[in-house]
Amino acid sequence: MRKNDHPQRSRRNALHLTKRLADDNRVEWAEQQIAKSREKREFSDVTPDFIRKTTQENTRFNDFLWPDQWYLHDTRNLDDVPELDMRTIPVWNMGYTGKGIVVTIMDDGLEWNHTDIRRNYDPEASWDTNDDDSDPFPRYDESDSNNHGTRCAGEIAMTANNLKCGVGVAYNAKIGGIRMLDGIVNDAVESVSIAHNVEHIDIFSASWGPNDDGMTVDGPKRLAVEALEKGIKNGRSGKGTIYVWASGNGGSKGDNCNCDGYTNSIYTLSVGSASQHGDFPWYGERCASTMTTAYSSGAYSDQKIATTDLHNQCTVHHTGTSAAAPLAAGVIALILEANPELTWRDVQHLVVWNSEYQHLKHNKGWKRNSAGLMYNSRFGFGLINAESMVKAALNWTTVPEKAICKASSSSELPKAISSELKEVEIEISTDGCSKSSEEINYLEHVELSIDIDYNHRGALDIYLFSPAGTESMVLSRRERDSSAIGFKNWTFLSVHFWGENPAGRWRVLIRDLVNNYV
Numbered sequence: 293m294r295k296n297d298h299p300q301r302s303r304r305n306a307l308h309l310t311k312r313l314a315d316d317n318r319v320e321w322a323e324q325q326i327a328k329s330r331e332k333r334e335f336s337d338v339t340p341d342f343i344r345k346t347t348q349e350n351t352r353f354n355d356f357l358w359p360d361q362w363y364l365h366d367t368r369n370l371d372d373v374p375e376l377d378m379r380t381i382p383v384w385n386m387g388y389t390g391k392g393i394v395v396t397i398m399d400d401g402l403e404w405n406h407t408d409i410r411r412n413y414d415p416e417a418s419w420d421t422n423d424d425d426s427d428p429f430p431r432y433d434e435s436d437s438n439n440h441g442t443r444c445a446g447e448i449a450m451t452a453n454n455l456k457c458g459v460g461v462a463y464n465a466k467i468g469g470i471r472m473l474d475g476i477v478n479d480a481v482e483s484v485s486i487a488h489n490v491e492h493i494d495i496f497s498a499s500w501g502p503n504d505d506g507m508t509v510d511g512p513k514r515l516a517v518e519a520l521e522k523g524i525k526n527g528r529s530g531k532g533t534i535y536v537w538a539s540g541n542g543g544s545k546g547d548n549c550n551c552d553g554y555t556n557s558i559y560t561l562s563v564g565s566a567s568q569h570g571d572f573p574w575y576g577e578r579c580a581s582t583m584t585t586a587y588s589s590g591a592y593s594d595q596k597i598a599t600t601d602l603h604n605q606c607t608v609h610h611t612g613t614s615a616a617a618p619l620a621a622g623v624i625a626l627i628l629e630a631n632p633e634l635t636w637r638d639v640q641h642l643v644v645w646n647s648e649y650q651h652l653k654h655n656k657g658w659k660r661n662s663a664g665l666m667y668n669s670r671f672g673f674g675l676i677n678a679e680s681m682v683k684a685a686l687n688w689t690t691v692p693e694k695a696i697c698k699a700s701s702s703s704e705l706p707k708a709i710s711s712e713l714k715e716v717e718i719e720i721s722t723d724g725c726s727k728s729s730e731e732i733n734y735l736e737h738v739e740l741s742i743d744i745d746y747n748h749r750g751a752l753d754i755y756l757f758s759p760a761g762t763e764s765m766v767l768s769r770r771e772r773d774s775s776a777i778g779f780k781n782w783t784f785l786s787v788h789f790w791g792e793n794p795a796g797r798w799r800v801l802i803r804d805l806v807n808n809y810v
Contacts, residue, residue, distance in 0.1 A: 323514065325478040330500050334440055334541075334614035352381075355408075355450070357458035357598040360608050362568060363587035363619065364459065374570050374651060376587065378619070379679035380461055383626050388682060390462025390625040392632070395448050395495040397618070398485050399441030401430025402469025406442065408456040408600050409467060412449040417468025417493050421485045422475035430602065431474055439602045441469050443610045444499055446600030447618040448625065457606035458598045461622025461678075462629075468493065473500060483515035486535075490527035494628055495534045497621040499614035501554050504542030504577070506772035507750070509782065511553010520559045524636055532636030534628075535560045536621040538613035539582050541575040548768045549579035556581040556785040558737040561624075561640060564671055565616040568594040570651050572670045575612055578657075580756075580766045580786035582672040583640065584647045586616040586623075623678045631685040637736070638691055644790050646681045649674035662760035663791025669765055672787070697725035697732045697794065706745075715803035724795040735792045740766055740800065741783045747776040751806040756786055759796025764788040769806065 310322055352358070352365070359367060364380050396417045404413040418428045430438035449467035450460035472485040486496065502510035512520065520535065527533025537560040540549045549555045555562040556579070564582045567573050567590020574591070589596040589611040597610035597619075624639060634642070649658065649666045652675055657668045667673055699722035707716045724732045740756055750773025756764045766784040 323479070325480050327476045327478055328510070329503050330473060330477045334443075334499070334610065334612045353453050353459050354455050355452065355458050356455065357606055357608065360595065360598040361458050362595050363597070364461070376568065376570075376651070378586065378623065378675065379677050380623070380626070382679040383682050386630075386682065388626045388629045390449070390460075390465030390622065390629055393462060393494050393625040393628050394466045394468065394492060395462070395497060395621055395625055396468040396470055396488070396493045397441050397445045397448075398470045398472055398496055398498045399444060399500065400438040400473040401441050401471040402428045402445050402467075403430055403442040403600070403602055403604070404428065404469065406446075406600050406604050408450045408454065408458075408606070409442075409445060411451050411454075412460075412463075412465060412467045414466035414468045416489060417466060419470050419485070419488045421470060421472040421481050423471070428469035428471040430471065432602070436602050438474055440473075440499065440614065441471070442602055443599045443607065444497060444614065444618040445469060447597060447610070447615065448497070448622040450600060457600050461619055462625035465622070465625045479513040479515040482512060483519040486516055487519035487522045490523040490533045491529070493533060494528055495536060495621050495624055496523070497536045497618050498554070499538040499617050501538070501540060501552050504540045504545065504547050506542055506545035506547040506770045507775065509551045509749075509775075509779065512557070520557060524559050527636075531634065534621075534624055534636055534639055536617050536624065537562050538617035539564045539579055540577045541612045541614075543576040543578075544574055546769070546771045547577050548770060549577045550581055550766055550784045551770070553783075555579065556783070558739070558785065559636070561620070561643060562672070563613065563617045563620040563676075565589075565613050566652055566671065566675060567591060570654065572655050576670060578669040578765070578768050580669055580764045580784065580788055582669070583787055584620060584643045584673060584676045585652065585671040586619040586676050588612060588616040620676050623676050623681070626678055627681050627685045630682045631688055633690070634685060634688065635690060637694060638688060640736070641691055642681045642684055642688065643676065644673050644787070646677050646684055647672065647674035648677045648680065651675050659763065659788075661762040661788060661790070661792055662758070665790055667788045669768075694736075695725070695730045695732050697722065697730045699798070701800075709746075709802065709804055714805055715801060718800040718802070720798040720800065721796070722794055722798065724793065726795070732794055735789045735794050736787075738764075738786045738789050738794075739783050740786070741781060742779060742800075743781055744778040744802065746778040746804075748804070748807055749773050749775040749778055751804045753803060753805075754784065755801040757799040757801070758789050758792055759794070759798060760792055762789055762792060
């Protein structure tokens with residue numbers, strides 16, 4: 293029998309066995325594992341190569357794609373291209389290049405013997421969950437469909453000054469790979485991948501998730517959630533592993549990444565994209581859980597991301613939020629080298645308070661919350677800024693222990709959407725758990741858990757308003773989602789209220805401006 297040939301098994305028999313296990317009082321928990329659709333957040337296109345016309349070549353590195361890494365140093369040659377800079381060079385000049393930090397790519401494999409990767413490859417940070425062995429090397433096929441992980445890894449840890457592809461954002465960091473997308477993906481596969489050697493790995497970068505089709509509502513199941521919690525609790529000697537996640541490429545299909553339970557987890561740092569012109573790209577998703585932005589591909593004439601490719605090759609065609617998330621992971625590696633004592637929440641605070649909105653301010657949707665932070669559902673708090681974050685990290689005081697304050701609706705429920713007004717408003721009052729062990733005076737994440745029975749789920753949009761009047765669209769209308777299932781105890785996440793005091797009256801507005809459904 294070949295490796296990929298599996299005998300067909302009866303689903304009825306599998307469910308019967310699972311029920312027998314679940315009914316046995318000696319068994320704490322049992323669940324049948326099912327295959328889940330997981331999508332890499334990159335896309336193929338036929339955009340022509342950018343013709344480089346720079347008149348003054350930056351000769352800092354001899355890597356032949358260094359002049360194409362427009363997002364790391366100024367290579368502008370067109371009048372309408374704004375200043376592009378994630379401020380990595382000043383950080384390198386300070387001596388921080390990722391040394392001592394371990395980053396792992398959860399994806400379809402890693403070509404670890406690539407001459408631009410092998411010097412930084414870390415076997416201890418690697419695993420093949422698909423074949424259950426220690427070698428994450430990708431499976432070659434005619435279409436090179438498993439090039440995604442190798443491309444993401446190169447963005448972070450390509451070796452500098454070796455006459456090969458380009459320069460990684462954290463070019464002295466150690467890089468690992470977890471092969472988990474080239475086969476059946478289920479809760480157990482995700483769990484093993486997410487929790488792999490979290491005592492050793494500092495940062496996981498994930499550029500995948502549920503289908504970005506504008507119809508799917510899906511997220512991690514029990515085992516994967518427990519794996520994330522293990523990483524947060526046990527990773528980095530109790531300081532918490534950093535999980536960086538691509539926000540999704542479903543913009544052209546009207547998707548919203550708050551319907552993705554990976555990007556809207558408080559334990560993940562969700563990253564969106566901006567194009568070479570500083571624009572919101574056509575594939576970008578609006579999302580209240582997106583924290584920051586990194587550069588990636590955009591319109592037809594915009595440059596893409598330069599990185600390593602399969603067969604010891606290089607490419608200038610890495611795209612989507614798949615390419616943005618590893619850039620952010622590389623920047624975070626620089627931050628952790630500057631201050632290894634940072635907790636996972638410290639890192640999120642540094643990202644929130646130091647992301648830069650100036651380069652993106654011409655885009656619509658910017659608002660200011662009552663703590664003074666500029667935010668946008670398209671970009672989070674702005675473009676990730678390595679220099680600003682490293683300088684802040686060097687003098688950072690660890691944030692206090694996390695507290696969780698829960699509040700329930702004071703409205704009479706359930707409520708029906710009025711056929712005249714086409715909306716319903718729910719009030720939630722809280723004192724921020726004042727004078728208790730869970731008292732909160734300073735918000736980080738706000739989660740809205742809600743049950744909605746509705747026969748046209750995609751027609752809904754949902755807004756959350758804080759006592760200070762800050763508005764967050766936690767769900768935008770999804771035209772392709774005609775599901776009659778609604779939302780069953782689904783949790784939406786917003787980071788837009790960061791820094792605010794929660795005490796007072798919150799409002800939830802749920803509306804359907806498309807139909808007259810009741």
